[in-house]
Amino acid sequence: MDRLSGLDASFLYLETPAQLMHVCGLIVLDPATMPAPYSFGAMQEAIDQQVKGVPAFTRKLRRVPMGLDHPIWVRDKQFDIERHVHRLALPSPGGYAELVSLASHLAALPLDRSRPLWEMWVIEGYEGGDKVVVFTKMHHATVDGVSGSNLISHLCALEPDAEPMALMAGEKHGREAGARELLGRAVLANLTRPVHAARILAPTAKGVTRTISRARAGTAMAAPLTAPRTSFNGTITGHRTIGVTDLDLEVVRDIKTATGTTVNDVVLTLAGGALRAYLEERDELPDSSLLASVPVSVREQSRRDGGANKVSTLFARLGTDVEDPLERLQDMAQSNRHAKEHHNAISADALQDWAEFAAPRTFGLAVRAYAGLRLAEKHPVVHNLVISNVPGPPMPLFFMGAQIIGLYPLGPVFHGAGVNITVMSNDGRLNVGVIACRESMPDVESLVKHFPLELERLSQAVAAASDEATPLEKARARKRSKPPA
Structure with a gap:
């Protein structure tokens, strides 16, 4: 059973229709490096093959009865790549202004919580059709800046015709629990929270004391x-x-x-x-x-x-x-x-x-x-x-054979x-x-x-x-x- 941590779950609770908690990315690709001519169908199929069996891409949320504890991740048994990888084309002239306008619209759309919390939009027609752009969205409950960067890099290769890098070897889907077990675990977690609070209270108090001392010394x-x-x-x-x-x-x-x-x-x-x-x-x-x-x-x-x-x-x-x-x-x-x-x-x-x-x-x-x-x-x-400031790849990377020439991360905004x-x-x-x-x-x-x-x-x-x-x-x-x- 894979329970969300409190921090992961907090990004779910913070989300409202205005305060969307997904992390986006704008990946600009040069399809000229691809071993075979670009086609959306081939790219969608290749992405499907790479994400199958990878929990970060194929798991969805399951609520705990009565909301007594943080949700858990369960495998999406009806996982369908067509619900996650979509195709769009830029209007003429297909330049920078059209691209950021479309990306702005996509960033404002919430993710469907009944499915795995990610999407990719393959956007064709950029720079006169010479470039393809992939707009990615992953919920902050599933990734932070570093893990999100690593997750995308695992779908990439060091050469156009090479196999993508290993996808998090050893990570597996957790065992699925029944409603009664989830309820029991939630009750137990609530009962033990005072003990947990007592354990972290002393270090927190020390931290506050040190902060006051640093503030007085001008080094905070x-x-x-x-x-x-x-x-x-x-x-x-x-x-x-x-x-x-x-x-x-x-x-x-x-x-x-x-x-x-x-x-x-x-x-x-x-x-x-x-x-x-x-x-x-x-x-x-x-x-x-x-x-x-x-x-x-x-x-x-x-x-x-x-x-x-x-x-x-x-x-x-x-x-x-x-x-x-x-x-x-x-x-x-x-x-x-x-x-x-x-x-x-x-x-x-x-x-x-x-x-x-x-x-x-x-x-x-x-x-x-x-x-x-x-x-x-x-x-x-x-x-x-x-x-x-997120560290990225120091060398050229290739996404499904197409060279990445731009990798622009976009985080959430808050009230x-x-x-x-x-x-x-x-x-x-x-x-x-x-x-x-x-x-x-x-x-x-x-x-x-x-x-x-x-x-x-x-x-x-x-x-x-x-x-x-x-x-x-x-x-x-x-x-x-x-x-x-």
């Missing part, structure tokens, strides 16, 4: 509920808008090396600069810095065996109140060091431990009441947005934080995906366009400080000196 991570209010910090609707762009990973790494920072420091600095420019254009730039919630994988540190989501979170100020990009990066690096030290001092399983107390019925009712009363607009802003920025490395590029509530940010492209501009500004600032060529110029020179493939 940024605190939630201290973010300035912006136009995208309110109650969201179910409408979505999407934008994507690319950055040169070599340039980012050169900046990292020249400044003694990290790739994540640079990514957050670029996001801060892009958001600053976006808000300045609208005369909305607040005096204090925006605050981002940054999911952190604790997969390697966690002591828990089960559960798809193994994440924690830290809070980071983005330096939107700092005009100079190099000064913003230096401030970001220092504050991130403090935030990581603070985060490492907290149990890796703290969020998962407390999520076990999420009651299925009361949690869902509370979320709906929160949205209906528009409370996100009445209390201090918890955080302005979510920003994720009170209507924008999500997710960055993934992919074969020497950083693919940036931005998704927003349409009413919170009607023109997401006005934000997306600033990412490459901010990389140029930061590159120039680093060069000016060292009297050398900019990291962007160095990267271009290296590429010119490489022999043709």
